[in-house]
Amino acid sequence: MGIFLSDIQPPEKVTVINIHGTDTTRLLEMGITPGLEIEIIRKAPLGFPMEIKVRGYLLSLRESEAKCIEVAS
Amino acid sequence: MSSEPLTIALVGNPNTGKSTIFNALTGLRQKIANYPGITVERKAGTTIIGGVLHKIIDLPGAYSLNYKKLDERIAYETLIGSYEHEEVPDLVLVIADASNLDRNLYLATQVMDLNMPVVLVLNMMDIAEQNGITINAEKISKALGIPVVPISAKNKEGIETLKKAIQDLDLTKPDPLKWVPSKALNKAIETVLDEWIEPYTQVPERARYIEALRLISEGEFNDPFYKFEQPGVGKKAIAKARKNIEDEGANPVALEVLQRYNFISDCTSGASSQNGQQKRTLTDKIDAVVTHKVAGPAIFALILLFMFQAIFSWATPFMDMIDLFFVEGGNWIANTLPPGMLNDLLVEGVIAGLGGVVIFIPQILFLFFFIYILEGTGYMARAAFVMDGFMTKVGLHGRSVVPLMSGFACAIPGIMAARTIENWRDRIITIMVLPFMACSARLPVYALLIAAFIPATTVLGVFTLQGITFFGLYIFGIVMAVAAAAVMKKIFPTGQQTPFIMELPSYKIPTWAVVFQNTAERGKVFVTEAGKIIVAISIVLWFLASFPKAGTEQYEAEASSTETIESFQLRHSFAGKFGKLIEPAIEPIGFDWKIGISLLTSFAAREVMVGTLNTIYSIGEEDGDHVTLKEKLINDINPETGKPVYSIATAISLMIFFALAMQCMSTIAIVKRETNSWKWPVAMFSYMTALAYICSFIAFQLISSW
Numbered sequence: 001m002g003i004f005l006s007d008i009q010p011p012e013k014v015t016v017i018n019i020h021g022t023d024t025t026r027l028l029e030m031g032i033t034p035g036l037e038i039e040i041i042r043k044a045p046l047g048f049p050m051e052i053k054v055r056g057y058l059l060s061l062r063e064s065e066a067k068c069i070e071v072a073s
Numbered sequence: 074m075s076s077e078p079l080t081i082a083l084v085g086n087p088n089t090g091k092s093t094i095f096n097a098l099t100g101l102r103q104k105i106a107n108y109p110g111i112t113v114e115r116k117a118g119t120t121i122i123g124g125v126l127h128k129i130i131d132l133p134g135a136y137s138l139n140y141k142k143l144d145e146r147i148a149y150e151t152l153i154g155s156y157e158h159e160e161v162p163d164l165v166l167v168i169a170d171a172s173n174l175d176r177n178l179y180l181a182t183q184v185m186d187l188n189m190p191v192v193l194v195l196n197m198m199d200i201a202e203q204n205g206i207t208i209n210a211e212k213i214s215k216a217l218g219i220p221v222v223p224i225s226a227k228n229k230e231g232i233e234t235l236k237k238a239i240q241d242l243d244l245t246k247p248d249p250l251k252w253v254p255s256k257a258l259n260k261a262i263e264t265v266l267d268e269w270i271e272p273y274t275q276v277p278e279r280a281r282y283i284e285a286l287r288l289i290s291e292g293e294f295n296d297p298f299y300k301f302e303q304p305g306v307g308k309k310a311i312a313k314a315r316k317n318i319e320d321e322g323a324n325p326v327a328l329e330v331l332q333r334y335n336f337i338s339d340c341t342s343g344a345s346s347q348n349g350q351q352k353r354t355l356t357d358k359i360d361a362v363v364t365h366k367v368a369g370p371a372i373f374a375l376i377l378l379f380m381f382q383a384i385f386s387w388a389t390p391f392m393d394m395i396d397l398f399f400v401e402g403g404n405w406i407a408n409t410l411p412p413g414m415l416n417d418l419l420v421e422g423v424i425a426g427l428g429g430v431v432i433f434i435p436q437i438l439f440l441f442f443f444i445y446i447l448e449g450t451g452y453m454a455r456a457a458f459v460m461d462g463f464m465t466k467v468g469l470h471g472r473s474v475v476p477l478m479s480g481f482a483c484a485i486p487g488i489m490a491a492r493t494i495e496n497w498r499d500r501i502i503t504i505m506v507l508p509f510m511a512c513s514a515r516l517p518v519y520a521l522l523i524a525a526f527i528p529a530t531t532v533l534g535v536f537t538l539q540g541i542t543f544f545g546l547y548i549f550g551i552v553m554a555v556a557a558a559a560v561m562k563k564i565f566p567t568g569q570q571t572p573f574i575m576e577l578p579s580y581k582i583p584t585w586a587v588v589f590q591n592t593a594e595r596g597k598v599f600v601t602e603a604g605k606i607i608v609a610i611s612i613v614l615w616f617l618a619s620f621p622k623a624g625t626e627q628y629e630a631e632a633s634s635t636e637t638i639e640s641f642q643l644r645h646s647f648a649g650k651f652g653k654l655i656e657p658a659i660e661p662i663g664f665d666w667k668i669g670i671s672l673l674t675s676f677a678a679r680e681v682m683v684g685t686l687n688t689i690y691s692i693g694e695e696d697g698d699h700v701t702l703k704e705k706l707i708n709d710i711n712p713e714t715g716k717p718v719y720s721i722a723t724a725i726s727l728m729i730f731f732a733l734a735m736q737c738m739s740t741i742a743i744v745k746r747e748t749n750s751w752k753w754p755v756a757m758f759s760y761m762t763a764l765a766y767i768c769s770f771i772a773f774q775l776i777s778s779w
Contacts, residue, residue, distance in 0.1 A: 022152070057576065
């Protein structure tokens with residue numbers, strides 16, 4: 001297993017490799033698709049959720065969701 | 074040309090300005106209510122275009138037709154014409170945020186798959202422009218095969234353009250071009266259609282294709298909305314379809330999504346372009362401050378402080394005026410109408426009840442005015458982002474903070490504010506624990522008991538024991554709310570997994586018409602829907618405290634010389650009998666029948682307890698202030714034991730009881746409205762009262778044996 005979005009410290013740009021986990025439809029539907037570049041903008045006060053920019057809009061992800069997204073920097 | 078009256082559905086992602094468009098189209102010709110049996114709000118209205126009256130339905134915001142939430146499911150079921158409580162639309166307007174085109178088109182491609190007339194409305198063209206995005210609507214229209222109307226709903230021009238587009242629309246136009254699924258996916262779709270949906274289900278014609286895709290992606294009958302008899306056959310067909318895809322080396326969950334996004338990229342490439350490098354937008358700049366690790370929570374705290382200061386101090390004069398109006402009005406009627414039962418019923422039952430309803434309106438309006446501004450600007454999602462880390466630690470959601478804090482003023486607006494929490498489970502938990510927050514109606518009760526029974530001893534130089542008790546009661550409420558939330562998180566089934574993914578929309582100036590209209594709507598909903606329950610309970614409480622009537626002769630014959638007729642009447646009423654009846658049950662927590670009566674009467678509002686005790690202790694209006702009642706409470710001696718009725722143990726037990734028990738009919742009424750069921754208010758009343766009893770019992774027994 002590679003690195004996951006949850007491991008990345010902002011600010012950083014990464015490319016989505018794959019989405020893992022059982023309930024991933026919505027992550028994909030929100031436009032987080034393999035091959036896409038996403039920008040990690042910041043983390044909230046206690047570390048999570050994290051704010052990312054994907055397809056030009058901003059999204060907040062909790063740790064459990066960020067852990068589903070395999071990325072490469 | 075559409076000269077026939079149509080039913081037009083608005084559908085779109087959240088935060089696309091759908092409400093603004095709905096508002097601009099319908100103006101004041103709109104109606105908001107809950108769908109029967111659920112808590113999703115139905116917004117519908119009418120609009121006149123070219124002399125024809127059309128119906129407009131504003132469907133709940135949805136990211137996808139592959140629904141993950143009840144709201145999205147309603148939108149889906151309505152679109153495919155299988156929702157029994159909604160009309161079948163003739164035309165769908167997909168509202169898309171032009172500054173965020175790809176993701177918005179995702180839903181549009183799904184709606185297009187339903188084979189019904191679709192118009193794509195590209196809203197917020199102005200923001201797209203500001204962000205350096207240029208969009209060629211004609212090219213997109215050609216690529217998708219449907220009419221595309223670019224507008225900025227905020228200015229009137231956009232709405233006229235939209236109306237004209239609807240007027241000129243040719244509803245018999247051929248089907249739009251579809252995205253073309255890959256061979257593998259197509260084969261899978263056919264499998265599910267041929268072997269399951271067509272022979273075995275009643276899925277409406279237009280929805281079969283998209284339902285097949287949904288089943289392939291879900292892999293199971295997740296929350297089906299149609300009936301079927303042989304699930305085994307369906308499961309087999311779905312498994313077969315998925316295996317086909319897997320054999321081709323693809324992922325059945327992702328395949329459809331990827332192909333739709335590829336199709337979208339093809340449509341927008343050449344039709345939408347970004348000027349040079351992506352600019353740092355205004356939203357990025359504001360976010361750098363308001364979601365900052367340190368500044369973010371501080372700014373949120375300041376905003377909250379300002380809001381609640383406003384609610385407390387700005388709402389108070391209005392509340393005083395309302396109070397005065399109803400008291401004076403009641404007095405006027407009492408003196409004008411001939412005395413008797415009707416007079417009493419009107420003044421003490423109906424008018425007191427109405428007053429008890431109207432009194433909440435200022436706080437509700439102020440709170441929702443602020444909430445709709447915060448929502449309208451896009452800040453609310455940031456507040457949730459900043460607070461989510463803290464709130465998930467205690468089992469709640471970042472969006473629970475504003476409702477919970479509102480609970481310090483009053484649980485009613487707080488519970489209404491919980492509707493801003495999207496996730497049903499988080500919303501219901503927030504509602505269920507919210508009444509533990511020490512609302513302002515508890516203040517008079519706490520003040521009386523603390524003044525009477527807690528010594529004003531100075532502690533640590535600056536604090537008094539009384540102040541610390543006060544503070545302790547507030548903290549106690551918060552701790553109990555957090556503990557209850559943690560327990561409920563364990564108990565409540567997760568049900569269908571709901572994603573917590575939250576969009577942080579671009580900042581914008583709120584549409585003031587929407588802010589005002591929505592705020593007024595909340596006040597109206599409270600008065601019309603919770604109000605009737607409150608008035609009804611108020612009348613019942615009046616009846617219990619007034620009947621059976623004790624005659625003057627009986628009073629003169631039986632009452633002691635110091636007892637007023639009001640006290641005597643209350644003692645002999647059903648409420649009095651109730652107090653006596655429950656005395657054995659409340660004795661272990663240190664209460665006597667007098668408190669028993671006030672537990673019943675204070676169900677109208679907690680602060681009524683003070684008034685009831687005034688009446689019981691026969692304190693006339695002329696000397697009826699807390700000081701006298703305080704003396705009476707302290708000096709009340711139990712004739713059997715010769716000891717004071719109220720010990721410090723009783724006082725603390727009573728404060729704990731008031732901190733925890735569900736002593737408020739208005740809360741019950743609003744929980745019924747907001748959850749659309751009696752199940753939750755009954756559960757709330759039961760668990761809070763049980764918890765109050767247990768805690769009071771422990772406290773009383775410990776302190777009195779100590």
